[in-house]
Amino acid sequence: MPPFKQLSTWQETVAQLQDHLASSIAPFLPSKPLPSPLPLNVTALPSQYLSESDFTLTSLAPETLIARLASGSLTSAAVTTAFLRRAALASKLTNCITELLPSALTRSAELDAYYKQHGKPIGPLHGLPISVKEHLGLEGLDNNAGYVSWIGNVAPRDALIVDLLKQAGAVIYARTTQPQTLMHLETSSNIYGETVNPYNRKLTAGGSSGGEGALVGMRGSVLGIGTDIGGSIRSPAANCGVYGLRPTSYRLPNEGGIATMLGQEHVVPVIGPLSTSLEGIRIFAKTLVDRKPWLRQPCLLPFPWKEENQLPLGTDGKPRLKVAVLWDDEVVKPHPPILRALREVVGKLKDAPDVEVVTWKPYKHFQAWEIIASLYFADGGKETSAAIEASSEPWRPLSSWIVRENPYAKALSVSEVWDWTMRREAYKAEYAALWNATATGTDENGVPIGMVDVILCPVGPGTAPPLDCARYWGYTAQWNVLDYPALVFPVTQVDPAIDVKEEEYTPRSNGMDEYNYKLYEPETYRDAPVSLQLVGRRYEDEKVIQALEFLKKYITLPL
């Protein structure tokens, strides 16, 4: 039990947390032994190992749970217990949990009592279980951000987002894994090992919010909190076949999250939801913004969540959408399943009467990577290296790759940071000019109108890769550079019979394309979720969500 101590070896130190994890999930595990060996795809196991009622409850969408909790037809205790059980099972299958919280049972009972007494919910999330990435502080609990040396750090209070969600009625019941450094698009640490993909355990769940990805992918959570500075919400959402939103910066409260390099604003880290439904994403963001988090975290922007229609209206007064498709960023060509998913979606949209599909030509996406990669570790990785090396834990392969082998991770002077900041802003202006150039005219104020509304694009150069192979961040980090809101949604799954390798392809000479090309063998990726990304302009978070709601008329999504 926390507080944990730094013991004489790092292995002894982490053993405390592993023991705590095991004992925290034990009460919620099924008595029936799990298959041995486990199948590669473990998504069918919950239906076999949970009671019918637990399975049914946990298979509901968050908006359905919220409605039934609010109407009193479900109790929070029943829902919370069901999710604790499914989360415990999910963790045995994918290694996604750092601890389950028995306090959730107390809290859910309190909420049920409140409901009974007042005849109404305490708030818009009354009784809903929500899962949280470990580096977001919970009062009195260990808060290590994936570093062995940080074990024993106890959060003095709940992170702001947790406090606001609790105020809204949420029940915090599960904490989830993250990688060493928080800077992998996978989730492996020396504390908990590797979090694997529910659909194919030889593949990564993605990262850095990979615990959330696997947990939500297993429906052990319908709504979880992740963070994203280069793809860390979107990679696990995409890899695990769920929805995930990287909001524009400074909209949702990330106060109370720990990491190295706090205080750096060159690439603003953001916090956001992963969910089993698109509506879950919307409810999460709206609920938080409605609580005016800027009054407590002043860097946040005091602008309300827009409920009214954000889509342009056609001459018939009905919304219509201009979707630009980015097929390939001209740095690393996406694997066949990604291109198939794009083709399938675009094929349907092209027939839609109120959707116009155009092509988006990528603009110097590798330059965007050079900018962001130079700004990620402006201290040359000093703080990150120190946090790893303060214990004698080994460097994980992807930590080494992004900090020690990354040619852009160089210690900069303050003047050099300003110089890169100027380049970043210049790049953003150039990208904005391209977007403006899609206008069909101008309004009475000289403002361009009729522009592209959203960009549809891959979330990565492939689906979830095998462990330790997620090296190309371009498809997600691009939108961090530009600070555009980006919404990930599941489209299909890899079918080795259809998604054959492109044998004739000659990779581009940048090395990264060849690395990615060689990663693809259809059978390796069997069943892996194939997801896509919908991107809007800065602060068009609401529009991007509405755009996907609109497009769902035409594209049948698995969720």
Add this chain to the structure above:
Amino acid sequence: MPPFKQLSTWQETVAQLQDHLASSIAPFLPSKPLPSPLPLNVTALPSQYLSESDFTLTSLAPETLIARLASGSLTSAAVTTAFLRRAALASKLTNCITELLPSALTRSAELDAYYKQHGKPIGPLHGLPISVKEHLGLEGLDNNAGYVSWIGNVAPRDALIVDLLKQAGAVIYARTTQPQTLMHLETSSNIYGETVNPYNRKLTAGGSSGGEGALVGMRGSVLGIGTDIGGSIRSPAANCGVYGLRPTSYRLPNEGGIATMLGQEHVVPVIGPLSTSLEGIRIFAKTLVDRKPWLRQPCLLPFPWKEENQLPLGTDGKPRLKVAVLWDDEVVKPHPPILRALREVVGKLKDAPDVEVVTWKPYKHFQAWEIIASLYFADGGKETSAAIEASSEPWRPLSSWIVRENPYAKALSVSEVWDWTMRREAYKAEYAALWNATATGTDENGVPIGMVDVILCPVGPGTAPPLDCARYWGYTAQWNVLDYPALVFPVTQVDPAIDVKEEEYTPRSNGMDEYNYKLYEPETYRDAPVSLQLVGRRYEDEKVIQALEFLKKYITLPL
């Protein structure tokens, strides 16, 4: 004529600009010789040296000019010519201009022709002359930001704000002075010398937008563009008795302004208006925001200018206001005229039925100064020093004071910048918590309500001081640290008979208070405008303007 050249001595280099200034104002100067010596207060001279029609035209408020230009009852040529003449005179009296632009006459003729042809204005600022601080680029013109070594740098295009104002119909006719480094609350450079106060030529016009302050104070402009990173709009507005707004960051476009340390985001520089009317301030901001400048400068926030009421409503459905008064920041006590102005205003507001007046206790304002002063020159002043020393121009006293004698101007490592950034954010959160604590309750989302609406406070520790004495920035820089919108407005003038020295006062032991106390001798400040500042929370720019409109029911202001 530009392009100017770097000549063998700095004196020869600047002589080109002084000659150009003289020849650019010559055509617009009155033929009658000016009094010699000039009186200390030169504000009465325009009525004696301009034609009655020029004097009348230039004495109109910007909103009146806009309305008459839009109705066709005034031509832009007549208005522009009148302002060129009054600006030329203002420059002879206060040294506020770097060049007058003959292109304004061409442009105003074009606008008149447009009006004649189309029977309507080209945009909301049709034909209105607007003045611009020199460091904001104008295509093809010299752009030196007050550094001799930068003379010869020609702006490749108009600054974005200039482009947008021109699109809206404005006529750019005058460029104004700024100090060496842009980091004085005064305006003295080795290129143009010192800009003096129209009301008392022994006092400074303030700075760094002191050319605008003096020009607008002389009604040689009704609307000018300044920039502010520590008080540079508000100090000259206050010193010269006009309105000035430091907007919240990232609302108005500052792209195309040059300065050292571009790319630093630790203390965000902002751009904003100085005007002879409050309505001029509002029109300026709204016109720019209506043009969606964020489409071209992506760091700007895409939120519309709010026209609807932002003030809280009382039970009678009418607006009411809770005003907190900050009398003294507990670091440097304001001079008697400032405290008198506060007392007069507060006295009137206390009698108002729909205004509640409370006291604002300053919270660690000196700590705020330590934070901002440490972040201003995170490179230790390297870029600034280099720009000065690249020519052999001497350091101006206040440049030396803020860069070389400033104990907080130390070269920081990137990690140290992050550390100061964390302190800045922590301070902001603490200040926000104090503001939240003024609430009278919470709404259904748990959000505090009934809080203080605005803070009324001094703009500085005194009125305009004698030259080279503006050393304490706390009353303005405080709101830069917090990134709060701050609106300056004129209240009264110094009357040595009333504003007697407080003989009994024992200054605080910080040195700054004693320095300021000793600066005050009533006669020194005769006629100096006394202004105050109204401050709102972050992004409440519209609310602050509406609050002053509301308060003007009770307080009679000189403008």
